[in-house]
Amino acid sequence: MARVPYHKRLIRAYIYYMLACGAVIPQKKLSQMVKDLHIDLKIIKMIACTWYLRARSAVPKSGTLHLAWEHAGSPNDHHHFVQMLRVTLLSFHFILQLIENHPVF
Template sequence: MPSKTPRQELIDSYILSTMARDVISPPETLEESINNFQQTLDFISLIENTRYLRERPHVPKQGNIDLAWDFASDPDHHHRFLNMLRISPTVFNNLLSLIENHPIFKSENNRGQAAVELQLAVTLYRMGRYGNGASVEDVARMAGCSEEEKEVEKAYMDNHLGFKGLWREGWVMYDGTIVVLFRKPGQNGDAYYTRKSNYGLNLQVGNVPSNL
């Protein structure tokens, strides 16, 4: 027997409640009975035509994709643009010129779209990453870390220990392995498939000296 959707379960619960209502307090007239029946139909129709049955709270977001335009404007940073979007600024502009007038980017209603260059940048960024494949540069852009902050962290530990540790260049060292699962998880199972052709969890161990 196929499982019911939350929408169908809600409809079934409502129908059951109306049946219980009519048993406990039956309508006294034919007109009241017709009104109750019409009210039930209207409510079921409302449930079926409501796209989201649960409130969709606003999720604050603050992106950094605009850094790509800063990287593109300075030849010294073109390698960072390449790391971010996987193609050079020249190739990006050529690709943009080929697609920007496509009808898919023209909305037929009053809801506007994001700029084509932004849509292209987001697509390239997403296509250029898989699983836990974020690079050190990706993390630095996201978290706002810099080489200077790394040096400050090293200096803090040097001062705390009284000498320069041999591991000081291993600032924020991480290593990982795969914890193999005995079978494919029932929910979102494909997300657990690893490069070693099994299902598992990624385990990462980090060395953050200031937390020792």
Template sequence: MSGPGSRDELLESYILNMISHNSFTPYQSLEAAYLQFNLDAAAMPALSETRYFNGRDHHVPKSGNIHLAWEYAQDPHDYSRFLNMLHIPPLSFNVLLELIKNHPVFYNQSQSAQAPVETQLAVTLYQMGGYGNGASVQEVACVAGILEGSVDNYTDQCLTAIESLHDIYICPLTAGEKEVEKTWLENQLGFCGLWRDG
């Protein structure tokens, strides 16, 4: 089971309720027993397949301000505001966006289109640059004007796309390059450390 109140626990409770009800409350007729059996048989798959058990009592209003980043990127006088919001200069943001925007993770076979990649990247960078309560999923969702689950989805998708660039831009040092680095470090420290070949 996955935790308190999990789907498995709910199904187990339903089955126990069926057993106890059938044990202590006899049916008045075979037809009533048949109808109850059909209801129970239909209820169990429905419990297994239902994504959310508790509906919302009301619509959660959303109105973020992450869209201001695009306005800040238009005027060099506002670049510091863009940097403060997304923790990356507009030019670097655009370069990163170009590198990841065609990654398959941003495309699905659903009839519901994903949010624009630039929005997903902006939300990811905003969250990564935050700390404390300001980096909480709820706070990021509020600033971005999106649902909490979208914050996690956007971040996961952007990190998947960024990590796919690893082998293109991160290359292991050659033996000669390692030797240059070791020599530089020794010159900076003024002595040869025990880690030299370890």
């Protein structure tokens, strides 16, 4: 099954929220319902137009290998670890187990 982008999932969740509120909250005057609908549509438009919906951490720049260990410690930064070492964290640990008792190391 294809991966649904985060923007679409968030918009879908907000629409479900709108439907649930409409079913649970007592009916209002038509003018208030129209105002609420305009607010909801503005929120959906803001979600669709926002480039980054999740907080992004700055990627530290350094030529040393210690950054890989910092990236390995944080689940949010595992993709940085993979980008630096070109191997997944699980594969890296497996390789370490294979070579840890080797006399060269």
